[in-house]
Amino acid sequence: MKTYQPITPEIIEKLKAITGPTYVKTDRDMLLQYQTDYETNPAMFHVPDAAVSPANAQEISEIVKLANEYDFPITVRSGGTSLADGAIPVCGGLVLCMDRLNKILELNEEGMYMTVEAGVRTVDLQNAAKKVGLMYAGDPSSAESSLIGGNLATNAGGLRAVRYGVTRDQVYCLEVVTPTGDIVECGRILKKCSTGYDLEQLIIGSEGTLGIITKVTVKLIPLPPYRFDVLAIYTDPRQALHMVPKLMKAGIDPTSVEYMDNSYVRGCADYCHYKDMPHYDDGIYVIITVETFHEDELDTKMDAVCTICEESGAAEVLEADDRVWNMRRNCQTSVELQSKVFLTDDVVVPVHKIAGTIEKIMDIGKDYPFEVKINAHIGDGNLHIVLCKMDMSDEEWEKNVEEFHQQVYAYAYSVGGRLAGEHGIGAKKLKYMEQFTPKGELKIMKTIKRAMDPKDILNPGKVIDA
Structure with a gap:
């Protein structure tokens, strides 16, 4: 990995001149808050040399140009909710915090779009749309704390992706600061466009390596007035998993199909202090949401969902x-x-392969000394795996995790899957990206990164080794 120049007192003074002294942090005790995101393993922590909180795209542009001039790296930090070490400054340098870009700039009811700065909380964007009878369909589990810029950078999926798609499907256009400091607007408020390269879609999901998103215009849709949530409880995971193809082929068009294994049911019930949850000791929860614009359609679909769950072996079918x-x-x-x-991972496979993949991972996990916990967006093929270190030594933990990952990732790719469905690659999966990505794909990605960021300034050590 490239060696960068340190951030000197001269650079600190130039940063203060850009943002004002209040928004530049150099005290080590204050910088410790930026050494990790949702990573829990101290071996992965890195403390930056400085942190800065710019107010707008112009200030970010000046900071990026300064980084190119003095050759120091920038790690962009949104809400700090990354599960792939995406906000950890693995190369040191400067952390660029996006929390001051927190304004909702326009909500256009007639055009059904909203323009916001990248530091707006996802839940605030959702609530603003809801107040006028519209919906922003992006819904990551971290909506209460994540910022929309981070959702865009990782192409977050979330709980509604089965019906409405992932974050990139909700976007009209972006304002971006490029790796060399230009401020560029990508995309337009258009239903369709075939005018050159689709640059906004290139930036979305690039995890801050190809540009810093400062503003976004998102699509809004009508808010369905009718909704039901079903909790189907199974005691046999195979029955729960093999119900999904029947549900997806029934024309029900569910908004969410979520899966929690029994270890998660018990753990989450304990965490939330819910002592009377049904089938606490043996239940596997499948949560199904359906939304409609007509009440009679809701009733028809609710009856169909309940019938499918009961016929597939559910022990109970309740309201969620x-x-x-x-x-x-x-x-x-x-x-x-x-x-x-603990280690949180996600892989994605074709939807019709999700049942076999979860069964395979559960089988692989039997050979390892840690507990394997699984929750999943089983309606879109995205599953989350958590491994708990417990009292294992560092050496034993690292060895077993590596062997487990090799088996799981190899299987996912063998059935047409990929390393991440929504968490991204970050620093956590950098070496696996090199190992498992088809060589032609990897070559194109590296060519794009080198062309756009020739000095490797933005989020180095993430996604690909340029």
Whole structure:
């Protein structure tokens, strides 16, 4: 990996001149908050040399130009909710915090779009749309704390992706600061466009390596007035998993199809202090949401969902209340009760391969000394795997995790899958990206990165080794 120049007192003074002294941090105790994101393993932590909180795209542009002049790296930090070490400054240098770019600039009801700065919380964007009877369909589990810029950078998926798609499907256009400091607008508020390269889609999902997103115009859609949430409880994971193809072929068009294995059911119930959840000891939860614009359609689809679940072997079919969704949204944080150090992973496979993949991972996990926990967006083929270190030594943990990953990733690729469905690659999967990505694809990615960021200034050590 490239060796960068240190951030000197001269550079600090230039940064202060750009943003004002208040927004430049150099005290080590203050910088410790930027050494990690959602990573829990201290071996992966890195403390930056400085952190800065710019107010707008112009200030970011000047900072990026300064980085090119003095050859120091920039790690962009959104809400700090990355699960792939995406916000960790692995090369040191400067952390660029996006929290001051927090304004909703325009909500156009007639055009059904909203323009916001990159530091707006996802939940605030959702709530603003809801107030006028519209919906922003992006819905990551971290919506309460994640910022929209981070959603865009990782192409976040979330709970509604089965019906509405992932973050990139919600976007009209972006304002971006390029790796050399230009401010560029990509895309337009158009239903369709065949005018050159699709640059906004190139930037989305690039994890801050090809540009810093400063503003976005997102699509809004009408808010369906009718909704139901079903909790189907299974005691046999195979029955739960093999129900999905029947559901997806029934023409129900569900908004969400979520899966929690029993270790998650117990862990999340404990974390949320819900002591009376049904089938606490043996239940596997499948949560299904359907939204419609007509009440009679809702009734028809609800009957169909319940019938499919019952015929596939569900032990109980109930209404999924707020407790169930609170548990699902707290899957990640609930693991902290079990182990201080744990590893969160996600892989994605074709939807019709999700059942076999989860069964395969459960089978692989039997050979390892850690517990393997699985929750999944089983309606779109994206599954999340958590491994808990417990009292294992560092050496034993690292050895077993590496062997487990080699088996799981090799299987995912063998069935047409990929390394990440929504968490991204970050620094955590950098070496696996090199190992598993087809060589032709990897070559194109590296060519793009080198062309756009010749000095490797933006988020070095993430996604690909340029």
